[in-house]
Amino acid sequence: MPRFPSLLISAAQNTSRGLRAPKQYPLSTRIFAMTMSSAHLVPPLKDKSLFKENVAFVNGKWVKAKSGKIFEVYDPASMKLIGTVPEMETVDVNEAIDHAAAAFKDFRKTLPRERARMLRKWYDLMMENKEDLATLITWENGKPTADALGEVNYAAAFLEWFSEEAPRLYGDTIPTAVAGNRVVTIKQPVGVCALITPWNFPAAMVTRKLGPALAAGCTVVAKTPGETPFTALALGELAQRAGIPPGVVNFVTALDHTPAIGQLLCEHPTVKKLSFTGSTNVGKLLMKQSSSTLKKLSFELGGNAPLIVFDDADLETAVTGAITSKFRTSGQTCVCANRLYVQSGIYDKFAERFAEKVKGFKVGSGYDQGITHGPLIHGRAVSKVEQHIRDATSKGAQVLVGGQRLPDLGENFHQPTVLSGVTADMAIAGEETFGPLAGLFKFDTEEEVIKAANNADVGLAGYFFTSDIQRAWRVAEALEVGMVGINTGLISDVASPFGGVKLSGFGREGSKYGIDEYVAIKTMTFGGVQHIG
Numbered sequence: 001m002p003r004f005p006s007l008l009i010s011a012a013q014n015t016s017r018g019l020r021a022p023k024q025y026p027l028s029t030r031i032f033a034m035t036m037s038s039a040h041l042v043p044p045l046k047d048k049s050l051f052k053e054n055v056a057f058v059n060g061k062w063v064k065a066k067s068g069k070i071f072e073v074y075d076p077a078s079m080k081l082i083g084t085v086p087e088m089e090t091v092d093v094n095e096a097i098d099h100a101a102a103a104f105k106d107f108r109k110t111l112p113r114e115r116a117r118m119l120r121k122w123y124d125l126m127m128e129n130k131e132d133l134a135t136l137i138t139w140e141n142g143k144p145t146a147d148a149l150g151e152v153n154y155a156a157a158f159l160e161w162f163s164e165e166a167p168r169l170y171g172d173t174i175p176t177a178v179a180g181n182r183v184v185t186i187k188q189p190v191g192v193c194a195l196i197t198p199w200n201f202p203a204a205m206v207t208r209k210l211g212p213a214l215a216a217g218c219t220v221v222a223k224t225p226g227e228t229p230f231t232a233l234a235l236g237e238l239a240q241r242a243g244i245p246p247g248v249v250n251f252v253t254a255l256d257h258t259p260a261i262g263q264l265l266c267e268h269p270t271v272k273k274l275s276f277t278g279s280t281n282v283g284k285l286l287m288k289q290s291s292s293t294l295k296k297l298s299f300e301l302g303g304n305a306p307l308i309v310f311d312d313a314d315l316e317t318a319v320t321g322a323i324t325s326k327f328r329t330s331g332q333t334c335v336c337a338n339r340l341y342v343q344s345g346i347y348d349k350f351a352e353r354f355a356e357k358v359k360g361f362k363v364g365s366g367y368d369q370g371i372t373h374g375p376l377i378h379g380r381a382v383s384k385v386e387q388h389i390r391d392a393t394s395k396g397a398q399v400l401v402g403g404q405r406l407p408d409l410g411e412n413f414h415q416p417t418v419l420s421g422v423t424a425d426m427a428i429a430g431e432e433t434f435g436p437l438a439g440l441f442k443f444d445t446e447e448e449v450i451k452a453a454n455n456a457d458v459g460l461a462g463y464f465f466t467s468d469i470q471r472a473w474r475v476a477e478a479l480e481v482g483m484v485g486i487n488t489g490l491i492s493d494v495a496s497p498f499g500g501v502k503l504s505g506f507g508r509e510g511s512k513y514g515i516d517e518y519v520a521i522k523t524m525t526f527g528g529v530q531h532i533g
């Protein structure tokens, strides 16, 4: 039986999840009055209509699940109810696929510049509503407001970028090898696309797929993450305001029915493409399920990024880069450094300075002033951090900073933690923690560290710090990853191809390559062409 790590949780097992019959929770009570009495203040939305409750977005309409079932979404900081959304089933999603297929007939014929204008308008609306979108992100994901605002900018940038790519979807003219033939290619939209995204970037993971899909002329059915559906639904509202035709963008919502919906999206013959961001285990399952329809696939899966600090690195650059890479979104980023390899000559200085910086973090509610790090997404995420700390310390690692939960702040808070003396036999070496835990490994030679860094079945990102230009090329080429940061801990950029190798998946998002995932190249061969004269 396949395992669905974050989903096979029944209401009884997890008090923050559960299926209920629809209940009346007046919005005004929750956003305003309730938040005044909760552990933290949720800023009121300037535009309350961006908060879509009990509805999903299908064919330009706000709809409920046919069964009338809903599920609850909780604030990971206060553990209070944010609201409910439809627990859709395959019957609902089948309908969404049919609408997307019907919309594709016309949308594929729109001029690229028309699609560009729609995407640009959607981008503008995201920017106009950035504070509200950030409020929603912090509410359901927990990241501090400044980070949430950064995510809105990053997310909107994918719509802007692909609005610019849409009119430049060029084919080729190819010098033929056959006398009398002339060959040209065009790029055509693949058709209806299924998009499945995770909770760690509730806006950016969605727009990074939607932007290129629409730019290419595809229509989509996007399955929102169970933990963070409200941000995506707000994007649906803005899509409608941007004039994107009904059926072109559909957002379906589900928690417990996610595996069944995933299977439907994979096996449905009308769905021509699946783009998934999430764990490697779920990616493997989706690939298997998609085999009967041989869909075009792109997978952005788990990472376990090595970050290497060589003796010749600039200490401050390395410390800042490691902090940025390791603790972004409290370590819940697929490109977060997970294994920090520090050369013996700089190890003590680096450990001291790095630990000092981490000690300065302020953990708390994402809405509070000065907070640098929020809660983790749920209890299972906190348990994994604890488990990695317990395992490492039982095998000899020492805690330099942190090491404990923060129960006074809430169930989902954990101290940012630094361990030194981490070795290859510890759990943290083999799997990503996906939390605020940095493990420092000591190494002596470049050869040894490359071998250790590449000793992973995944290969998403890698980072290193050095002042030697020869080494920079050598190491960048040797690391078995899709993306390398050299003297920087931040590699995410709309203009840069994003994606991995090995079990981190395949396909590239963002950049000039992102749109390729949503098109099919058609070759046209013209025969019997004679030369004149």
Ligand SMILES: NC(=O)c1ccc[n+]([C@@H]2O[C@H](COP(=O)([O-])OP(=O)(O)OC[C@H]3O[C@@H](n4cnc5c(N)ncnc54)[C@H](O)[C@@H]3O)[C@@H](O)[C@H]2O)c1
Pocket: 004, 005, 006, 007, 196, 197, 198, 199, 200, 223, 224, 225, 226, 258, 259, 260, 261, 262, 263, 277, 278, 279, 280, 282, 283, 285, 299, 300, 301, 302, 303, 333, 334, 335, 432, 434, 460
């Ligand atoms: N490479 C990337 O760009 C990237 C980005 C973010 C997260 N991730 C990875 O995702 C993991 C953390 O997120 P997670 O634990 O929520 O991942 P996950 O795979 O459990 O969930 C990701 C998404 O898949 C959905 N899902 C889960 N089971 C499914 C199924 N059987 N069928 C269809 N959909 C299903 C979830 O609802 C969610 O929307 C980490 O491994 C992280 O590295 C990768």
Ligand SMILES: O=CCCC(=O)O
Pocket: 200, 201, 332, 333, 334, 335, 492, 498
């Ligand atoms: O976590 C995954 C994506 C994060 C990013 O795009 O930088």
